[in-house]
Amino acid sequence: MTEAVATKTAPAQHGLTAHSDGDWENRVPVQTRSERPTSTDVADFARVTGREAVWKYTPVADLDALLNGELDGSRLPVAVSEAAGVSSSWIPRDDARIGRAGIPEERGAAAAWSAFGEAHLISVASAEKVTAVVTRDALDAMPRAAHTIIEAAPQSEGLVILENTGPAQLSENVEIVVGDGAKLTVVSVQQWDDAAIHLASHYATVGRDATLTHIVVSLGGGIVRLNPSIHLDHEGATGTALGAYFADAGQHLEHQVYLDHDAPHTTSRVTYKGALQGEGAHTVWIGDVLIRNNATGTDSYEQNRNLVLSEGTRADSIPNLEIETGDIEGAGHASATGRFDDEHIFYLQSRGISEEEARRLVVRGFLIEVISQIGDEATEERLQAAVEAELAATSGAQATRGA
Incomplete structure (x- = not known):
């Protein structure tokens, strides 16, 4: 005869009941950037609703084709300028060189990763500085x-x-691999047509005593969302992330920057500067810096500055800093959004410069501080001219309203 054994069940906590949306007890919100799940398979990410932390500032309703549709993953039409020590080739998606710098943290990047057929490989092997332009x-x-x-x-x-x-209606992943002792600058320039949509995730791994300078200039496109992640995972690595952007009416320009210090004596600097004008112009900057427990001797600083030129604009600026060790050289962050500095305008006017021209000079200097660090004179001059054109459009719109 088998003896029945009574079991005692603890009373349920009042109000603690599972919801109908799945595994409620095991669902814990992601608190930091380093905890985000990663995958190269789009099926591992739920459909985007716009309520997710990574998407809540983005106009996701306009991105359905890139997030949920079928993407053409064939070769893009690209042109690469000739330079000694620089090669360009296409490699299959199962090549071992793919996936070294990072993998997607969100559905948009995973959708692009799942769909591409071949990767465009650009190799730099010159001991002397060389420049390659990918058009x-x-x-x-x-x-x-x-x-x-x-x-x-x-x-x-x-x-x-x-x-x-x-x-364009493009979703892409860009991997950047910087070898030991190398010095690499990567510049991404967005001057798309007004209706273009561009989602891009850049991943970088920086070798021992190597330096990466990553520069983003976003001027054109209806929606641009470019998110660079720089992993300083070798001792002595240095990462500099610079950005300049100018949003017009109805334009959405978004940049989410991540610096991951995962080795001793690493250094990072982040400076993003933006200007906004026109009804509905919207910019988003989110800066995440993680200093891991093993990243002793780290020196890090990030900042974002936004200059508002007209009513009806919105600039979201969110710096985040996570430190897991107290043995660092320094770390900090800053964010500011505002209008013209009246003292600067007054100073220029006192020297015979009109108020309109003074405002243009202030904005020009504000953005060109970043553009001038590209290191290619022709590109710098062209982008400075593009900024001038944006400012001329601002002046023309203001004159029309005042007439």
Whole structure:
């Protein structure tokens, strides 16, 4: 005869009941950037609602084709300028060189990763500084996926400029691998047509005593969302992330920057500067810096500055700093959004400069501080002219309203 054994069940806590949306007890909100789940398979990410922390500032309703649709993953039409020590090739998606710098943290990047057929590989192997310009100006409005790898060999030095113009509906991943002792600058320029949509995730791994300077200039496009993640995962690595952006009426420009210090004696500097004008102009900057427990001797600082030129604009600026060790050289962050500095305007007017021209000079200097660090004179001059054109449009609109 088997004896029945009574079991005692603890009373349920009042109000603690599972919801109908799944595994409630095991669902814990992601608190920090380093805890985000990662995958190269879009099926591992739920459909985007716009309520997620990573998407809540983004106009997701306009991104359905890139987030949920079928993407064309064939080769993009690109042109690469010739430079000694720089090579360009296409490699299959199962190549071992793919996935070294990072993998997606959200659905948009995973959708692009799942869809691309071949990756565009740009290799820099010159001990003397070389410049390569990668031009993409022949796309169309078809939803596309792309994957690019920029690789700098140990002890090499190079500047790679990604030029984006024309129409586009593009979602892409860009991997940047900087070898030991190398010095690499990667510049991504967005001057798309007004209706273009561009989602991009950049991942970088920086070798021992190597330096990466990553520069973003976003001027054109209806929606641009470019998120660089720089992993300083070797001792002595340095990462500098710079950005300049100018949002017009109805334009959404978003940048989410991540610096991950995962080795001793690493250094990072982040400076993003933006200007906004026109009804509905919206910019988003989110800066995450993680200093891990093993990253002793870290020196880090991030800042974002926004200059508002007219009513009806919105600038979201969110700096985050996570420190897991107290043995660091220093860490800090700053964020500011405001209008013109009256003292600067007064100073210029006192020297015979009109108020309109004084305002243009202030904005020009504000953004060109970043643009002037690209290191290619032709690109710098062209982007300075583009900023001038934006400012001229501002002056013309103000004159029309005042007439």
